[in-house]
Each structure stands twice: as structure tokens, then as C-alpha cells.
Amino acid sequence: MTEAGPAQAGAPTGRSARELLERAERLLGTARAVLTDHAGAVDAVRAALNPLLDGLVRRELSAIPVSRLKDVTEGRLRLGAVEQAGFTTVGQVHEANRYELRQISGVGAQTADQALAAAGQIAHAVRDTVAVRIDVDAPDEATTALVNALHRLVEAGPDVRRAVDAAGRLIARLEPLAVAAGPARGRLRLLFGGREARARALTAAVSVRDEVDEAAARGLPLLFGQVSADLLREADTGLAAWVDFELRSAEYYSLIAELSGSGPDRDAAEGFIPAGIADRVRGLRLDDAHLRVSLRGYQSFGARFALAQKRVILGDEMGLGKTVQAIAALAHLAAHGETHFLVVCPASVLINWAREVRARSTLRALPVHGPERHGAFAEWRESGGVAVTTFDALHTLPDPRDCGVRPGMLVVDEAHYVKNPETRRSRAVSGWTGRTERVLFLTGTPMENRVEEFRSLVRHLQPELAPSVHTTHGAAGSQAFRRAVAPAYLRRNQEDVLTELPALVQVDEWEQFSEEDLAAYREAVDAGQFMRMRRAAYARPGTSAKLDRLRELVAETAENGLKVVVFSYFGEVLRTVGQALEGEVFGPLAGSVPAARRQDIVDGFAAADGHAVLLSQIQAGGTGLNLQAASVVILCEPQIKPTMEHQAVARAHRMGQIRTVRVHRLLATDSVDERMLDILARKERLFDLYARRSDIAETTPDAVDVSDGSLARRIVEEEQRRLASRAADPANSAEASSPAGTADAVDTTGPATGAG
Known part of the structure; x- marks a missing residue:
């Protein structure tokens, strides 16, 4: 056997190659299983969804007069005989077949085919516009079947999309390599296969080993196995699925829109930005390895817009998830090696930001405020993560030029706080924007109504764009404004992107x-x-x-x-x-x-x-x-x-x-707020919500309640101990320890008018 080349050095052969290829086949088997199990879960949703969509389409078509078929054929279709036969709506024609129409006197094969084709075109257009609405107060067999089918995918979580994407890519790379490496299983096959075939097999075997090792390092075997198990889990009762739907209906509706193709208009979901920018954003693949939440289509686009354009304002209307889009952008950068991120926000939302980062991603959140802010900042500088600080604290932190850290992204929430360049908070933010390649400003204020404010904000981000923005752009309307400032601004409205309203x-x-x-x-x-x-x-x-x-x-x-x-x-x-x-x-x-x-x-x-x-x-x-x-x-x-x-x-x-x-x-x-929520959270969730949804709950609203004296007294006593208050002194704790119902013992009721 001739000497192996550099690419083949250490290539597995014989027994080691057989063991390697067996590992590769097992890995491919789990990857194929994920795709099969996901396809089965999707098919189950479509089987439940299609009848509902068909019903909506039939209802819409039944209200469209048959004369509209002429519009589709630009007046070439003669419908007199069809109308005289009692076909008054497009729906009736769509439900008919060619044979039925041919039975009408004066209707030939060509007219019948044209009428059916025109009705089909209208039905197709209608299907793109209808949207399934799920009424939790009036569940029926059809919607319960849909909610149950969706529940399996929603419960499996964002890991499903991650596993499906990873499985597809792995199969595309590993399958041909495993086939090419086949001859390496036996030394004789290599010996008699010829020099070129031998070189190809050994090179492929090395690549197979690299792919298998990389998959193991990324935890793909475990991911594939867990997702398959989740997708094959027995469906819960209708009650459990309905409860889950009430808690996170947006995720259910997002799947419906994705699988039915009835999502929002693409231009609206992309903020009416020019095609060139939109194409560049669509071309960026969002890495969600560090995300713990599924994104809706417009949210994924928003995160990719921030990444592709690098220094922008995300101005979505409130309720559309600007925070989670920002976290998705941070998570993508973390997956590509960035370690330090900085979020600046009002003090009132700092705690929420820290909680959201931890809940929605695997990233580490460090609040940097209060007396310990310098120590927290030093810890962030040393260990990385997402530092969350306030506008008022930012200027007290080390100068960005001297701190030795360049954040992978700076996020500024409620960005209108820095609209005045003369303020201390604006200068502090400007110092960091000048040192950071990627900057994302968040604001729910429609900028087309505040063009001067927009110019002030965009000077932090893309100063060269500011002089080209004029008040006439705002006066021309929201879409014209968005197109004019598209390199630095993305805004979507609820009515444009949440097709399942109301949620x-x-x-x-x-x-x-x-x-x-x-x-x-x-x-x-x-x-x-x-x-x-x-x-x-x-x-x-x-x-x-x-x-x-x-x-x-x-x-x-x-x-x-x-x-x-x-x-x-x-x-x-x-x-x-x-x-x-x-x-x-x-x-x-x-x-x-x-x-x-x-x-x-x-x-x-x-x-x-x-x-x-x-x-x-x-x-x-x-x-x-x-x-x-x-x-x-x-x-x-x-x-x-x-x-x-x-x-x-x-x-x-x-x-x-x-x-x-x-x-x-x-x-x-x-x-007391946190204590109350802790107590409620410990109760069985299904029991709580079953009681709430039952007839008993309507007449007995106290069924799930922390207002009884014993629980209220327990909260008071816990808080007294936690705050090291007078509960330690028996002489001063008579009120707190007295039985409920005595004079102002543990005040749990409050007057009916709430005046107290």
C-alpha cells in the first residue's frame, strides 16, 4: 500500500473504520428520526387545520357572487347558463365538478373548465387571507383537535426547530461522506481499489470522524433523541392543551400562520423597507443555539435586521416583542464568539431586562446598578455576559475607552431618553456607541411623528444618514418615512403582523x-x-x-x-x-x-x-x-x-x-407581591385553571384564593422574619400573631369601595 497523503494521515481503516461508520450510521439514524417525527407532528397539525381553513374558505366563497368569475378571466367567461341553472355564488361553482357543469344546457367543456379554474383561483386567493381564530370560551371538537396537535409542537419548544435544522444539515454532509468512506472498512478493499479510490476513501473517513466528533461536541445526539421523544409523547388531555393555549397563545398562532401560509403580508412584516435591504437581511441565518424561545417570523426578521445593518433603531409598536428580538440578536452574536454585551435602560425596567435575558436565552445577565455597580461592572469585564445598567448609572462607570472591553452589541432601551445630545445620559451613551460596532436602539414611539427626534437618535448610529432625513418624509406617511430611513429604522404595527388578532x-x-x-x-x-x-x-x-x-x-x-x-x-x-x-x-x-x-x-x-x-x-x-x-x-x-x-x-x-x-x-x-405569586405557583396549575374554567368557578371565585386568614397571616409572618422586624419582640407582635378575624389582626379584606 502506498504512503498516505497529509489529508489521510491517521485515517481510520479496518476495524476502527467500521466502528466509526457504525457511529456515523447511528447518528444519521437519529437525525432521520427527528425529521420523520417532526414531519408526523406537522402532518397531524395540518390534518386538524385544513378542515377549519376549508370551512372558512367555503364561507367566504359563499358570499362572493358568481359574476366575479368573469373578473378572473377578464370578461371572457360566459356565465348566463350557469347562473340560470341556480349557481349564484363562486362557492357553488367551486364545490361542483366538471360533470355537473357539463349537464347544464349551453355549458360546454371549455366553459366548465374555465369556470372551475377561475373558482379555484379565487379560492386559492381567499385561502391566503383567512385566518383561524380559536375561541377558548367555545371549544368544539375541531378546534380541540387542532389545539391538541399544536400542543405537541409547542411543548417541544424551540429545540424542535434547532434539531430539524441541524439534522437536515448533518444528513446533507454526512451521508455522502459515509458512502465515500465505505471502502475503508476493509484493508483488502483499500488495497485493490486503486490509488485514487483509496485516497478518496481515506479522506472521506477523516471527514466522517470530524463530523461525528463535532456533532458529539455540539450535543446533537442528545438533542435529536430528546426532540424525538418530545414529538412522540402521547398527547395530553384536551384540558391540558387548552390550559397551555391560554398561557401562550402567541406560540400556537405563530405555528398556525407558519403551517397555513396565512402569515402577515411580507412587506408589512419587513416594515416596508426597500427590497435591497430586505434581501440582505433575509440572507442572514439567525443562530438560535443560545435561545430558549421560538421567534415569530417578523421577530426573526427584526433580530436579523439589527445584525445585518449593525447600527439601527427598532421601533416596533408596543406588544410586538422588541426585547426578545434584541435578546435573539445577542444570542446570535454569542453563538459566533462574542462574550460581552451591554444593555442600557430606565431603572424601572432593569429587573425585567435581567429576568428576560435569563428566561429567553442561556446568556448570563448581570445587573450593574446601585452601590455595588462598580464591583458588578468589574465582574462583567472579567467574565462577560449581558451587563444591564441604567441611564443614570452609565456615566458613573469606567470610561469605555479605558475599560478594556468592547461589547459585541450595545442595546439602548427607551432610546428617546437620549434624544437631547446635551444631557449627561446622552453623552454617556454616545461614548459607548462610539466604541461599539453594533448598536441597537429600541423605542415604541412612532418616529415618523417625531422627525427631529429621529435625526437626533440616528446621529448616534449612522451620522451620515441624519442630514438626508426631512420633515417632509414624516408628512408623506408612515410607509414613505420607513422607506426613506430604512438603513437605520425598522417599525412594524400590530395590525400588520399579528394576523390572529386578538391575542x-x-x-x-x-x-x-x-x-x-x-x-x-x-x-x-x-x-x-x-x-x-x-x-x-x-x-x-x-x-x-x-x-x-x-x-x-x-x-x-x-x-x-x-x-x-x-x-x-x-x-x-x-x-x-x-x-x-x-x-x-x-x-x-x-x-x-x-x-x-x-x-x-x-x-x-x-x-x-x-x-x-x-x-x-x-x-x-x-x-x-x-x-x-x-x-x-x-x-x-x-x-x-x-x-x-x-x-x-x-x-x-x-x-x-x-x-x-x-x-x-x-x-x-x-x-408581598412575590410571596403571593410563590404561593399561587405552588398550587397545581391544572387544578387551578380547571377550576377557573369550570361552572363551579363562576359561582365560587374563592376556589383558588390566598385571601383566607391563615395564608395571609403566613405571608405577613414570613415578611416580618425576612425584614427582621418587630416579630422578634413578643410585646410588639400581638397584631401579627393574633387570630384572623379579630380587630385588624391580619387585614385581608379591605373595604368594598377600596377606600382604605
Whole structure:
């Protein structure tokens, strides 16, 4: 045998080659199984989805007059005989067959074929426009079958897409290599195969080994096995699937849009940017190895836009997931070797950012704020991850020119905070943008309404673009503006990309007590008063962290012309909120307001032109009123009766709602809010939601409740111990330890009007 070349040195032969190729075949088998199992799960969804789509198409076609068939054939089709025979709609023609139409006097083969072809064209066009709506309040056999089929794919999570993509690529590379390496199984086959064949086999064997080793290093065998197991798992009961659908309906609708081809218009989903830029963005493949969430099509495009254009503003309307798009861009860069990322945001959303990074990706989040910010910054500089800091803290951190770290991407949330170049926060951000290749600004404010503000922001990113942006671009309309500034700006609206409207998007807004908040909270804990603890976050309005975040949310909805309903259990909290807000504020609705007057308030709120705010006690607004005018719901505190919270949200998220309903629940870390949620989370989720969906729950809303004295007392005592309060002193803890029901023992009820 001749000496092997450099590429063949150490190539496996004989037994080692056989063992290697057996490993390769096992790996290929698991990869093929993933594709087969995924195809089976997709087929099951389509089998459930197609009848629903067919029904929607039939309904639409039944309303289209048969004369429209002439439009498709540009007037060449003669339909007089068809109409005289009783065919009055396109649907009737589409349901007929060639033989039936030929039986009509005066209809020949050509007319019958043309009529059927025209009806088919219209049906195809209609199918592209219809969208399945799933009504959780009226499930039937067909929608339950669809939800069950989707549940399997949703439960398997984003690993499915990752595994399918990886399996396809692996099979395409490894299969031909394994075939080419076959002769290396036996030394005699190599010896008599000729020099060129021998060289090809040995080179292929080396490549097979490299592919198998790389797959093992990436954990692909485990990934393929786990995904196949998830896709083959026995379907849960209809109840479990419906429960899951309520919790994450967006993921179900995203799959429906993908598999039915009924997603949003591509131009709208891509923000009406010019074709050249759109093509470049589409050509970038997003690496989701570090993501823990499935992206919708427009979200993937947004993340790729940020990566392809490098220095941009993502201006999607609120509710479309700007944060997760930013995290997807960071995760992609991390998969390609970047280690350090920096997020700058208002203090009110810092905790949310840290939580979202950890929940949506495998990236490490490090809050860099407060007294320990310099130590946290040093840790980030040393170990990497996503540093999350505030506008006010940024200027106190080491100068970006001296810190020795160049972030893979800088993300600036609520970017309008830096619109004034003279402010300290703007200068601090500018220092980092000048040192960072990739910068992503996030803002929900429509920039076409604020052209000068846009110019100010774009100077941080693409200074050469700023002089070419004129107020006339904004005056020309949103689409014209977006095309003009496309190199640096992407915005999509809910109505353009969420074809399954209305959906329900729920966001927990975690805030950290200010010092004054904490003082008020400690006083309530020391007094052992549960309900006072729940409203302590609003006791000092001038420094209330929750109130600051509420104002920010309302301001963003005002910019987008949306209506908001603010719920609280407490009338006192609603009065505080009302005094803190500007603009048109209706209410508050309360139990003490007569029913007729309550309806007048709701009618006035609905009739208001554009943005408006309605304040309501959750007991008064949770039943009997329809609040479809509101597409944003803010809950000032978590509710002690989950059914009460559900019923209140359902006032806005119901038949007649034409927009996605976004629910923001304001929560304080290390407080009664967190204790309450912990207790509720420990309960069996299926039991909770089954009770909520049952007839019993409608008449017994206390079925799942933390308002009974023992649980409230437990929360108070836990908080007293945690804060090392007067609970340690028996003389001062009488209130907290007294039995529920005694005078102001553990105050769990609050007055019906919420005045206390």
C-alpha cells in the first residue's frame, strides 16, 4: 500500500473504520428520526387545520357572487347558463365538478373548465387571507383537535426547530461522506481499489470522524433523541392543551400562520423597507443555539435586521416583542464568539431586562446598578455576559475607552431618553456607541411623528444618514418615512403582523422598591397589616417605583394612540394614579358608583378620540362591563383571587376586541407581591385553571384564593422574619400573631369601595 497523503494521515481503516461508520450510521439514524417525527407532528397539525381553513374558505366563497368569475378571466367567461341553472355564488361553482357543469344546457367543456379554474383561483386567493381564530370560551371538537396537535409542537419548544435544522444539515454532509468512506472498512478493499479510490476513501473517513466528533461536541445526539421523544409523547388531555393555549397563545398562532401560509403580508412584516435591504437581511441565518424561545417570523426578521445593518433603531409598536428580538440578536452574536454585551435602560425596567435575558436565552445577565455597580461592572469585564445598567448609572462607570472591553452589541432601551445630545445620559451613551460596532436602539414611539427626534437618535448610529432625513418624509406617511430611513429604522404595527388578532400578551413588570417605598412597606409589615402591605408601593407617590413605571407605560400608549384601563383593588391607589397622570382620565369605577353611571363612564371612555385612560376597581370593572375599547390593561398589584384578575382582563379581551390586548402586572421584588405569586405557583396549575374554567368557578371565585386568614397571616409572618422586624419582640407582635378575624389582626379584606 502506498504512503498516505497529509489529508489521510491517521485515517481510520479496518476495524476502527467500521466502528466509526457504525457511529456515523447511528447518528444519521437519529437525525432521520427527528425529521420523520417532526414531519408526523406537522402532518397531524395540518390534518386538524385544513378542515377549519376549508370551512372558512367555503364561507367566504359563499358570499362572493358568481359574476366575479368573469373578473378572473377578464370578461371572457360566459356565465348566463350557469347562473340560470341556480349557481349564484363562486362557492357553488367551486364545490361542483366538471360533470355537473357539463349537464347544464349551453355549458360546454371549455366553459366548465374555465369556470372551475377561475373558482379555484379565487379560492386559492381567499385561502391566503383567512385566518383561524380559536375561541377558548367555545371549544368544539375541531378546534380541540387542532389545539391538541399544536400542543405537541409547542411543548417541544424551540429545540424542535434547532434539531430539524441541524439534522437536515448533518444528513446533507454526512451521508455522502459515509458512502465515500465505505471502502475503508476493509484493508483488502483499500488495497485493490486503486490509488485514487483509496485516497478518496481515506479522506472521506477523516471527514466522517470530524463530523461525528463535532456533532458529539455540539450535543446533537442528545438533542435529536430528546426532540424525538418530545414529538412522540402521547398527547395530553384536551384540558391540558387548552390550559397551555391560554398561557401562550402567541406560540400556537405563530405555528398556525407558519403551517397555513396565512402569515402577515411580507412587506408589512419587513416594515416596508426597500427590497435591497430586505434581501440582505433575509440572507442572514439567525443562530438560535443560545435561545430558549421560538421567534415569530417578523421577530426573526427584526433580530436579523439589527445584525445585518449593525447600527439601527427598532421601533416596533408596543406588544410586538422588541426585547426578545434584541435578546435573539445577542444570542446570535454569542453563538459566533462574542462574550460581552451591554444593555442600557430606565431603572424601572432593569429587573425585567435581567429576568428576560435569563428566561429567553442561556446568556448570563448581570445587573450593574446601585452601590455595588462598580464591583458588578468589574465582574462583567472579567467574565462577560449581558451587563444591564441604567441611564443614570452609565456615566458613573469606567470610561469605555479605558475599560478594556468592547461589547459585541450595545442595546439602548427607551432610546428617546437620549434624544437631547446635551444631557449627561446622552453623552454617556454616545461614548459607548462610539466604541461599539453594533448598536441597537429600541423605542415604541412612532418616529415618523417625531422627525427631529429621529435625526437626533440616528446621529448616534449612522451620522451620515441624519442630514438626508426631512420633515417632509414624516408628512408623506408612515410607509414613505420607513422607506426613506430604512438603513437605520425598522417599525412594524400590530395590525400588520399579528394576523390572529386578538391575542393576549401578559407581561410581569418587576420593580425594585425605592428607599421611601421600602420604608412605607416596612411600616406595614411591622403593623402586620396584609392589605396595607399590598398597597404600600403607592404610599409615597413622589418616589414610587411602581407609579413611575405606570406613567411610562401610559406615556407609551399615548404615543401610539391606544386606550388603557388601570385596575386596582384599592380606591386609594386609583386616586393616587389619577393624580399622577396627565391627559384624559375617566373614573374611577367603584362599587359605590351606580351601575348606570358606571356604564356612562365606560361609554365616554370608548367614545374618546384616541388615547384615554380608565381607572377601575377590579371588583367593579371585573364583571358586567365590556371594555373592548382598551387594548392595554395595567394591574397595579397582583390579586388575591386569580379569578378576579382573569375576569377583569376578560372585560377587554373578548368578542369585539380588534387589537392584541397587552396586560402589564406591576410587581415589587422582595415583597408581598412575590410571596403571593410563590404561593399561587405552588398550587397545581391544572387544578387551578380547571377550576377557573369550570361552572363551579363562576359561582365560587374563592376556589383558588390566598385571601383566607391563615395564608395571609403566613405571608405577613414570613415578611416580618425576612425584614427582621418587630416579630422578634413578643410585646410588639400581638397584631401579627393574633387570630384572623379579630380587630385588624391580619387585614385581608379591605373595604368594598377600596377606600382604605
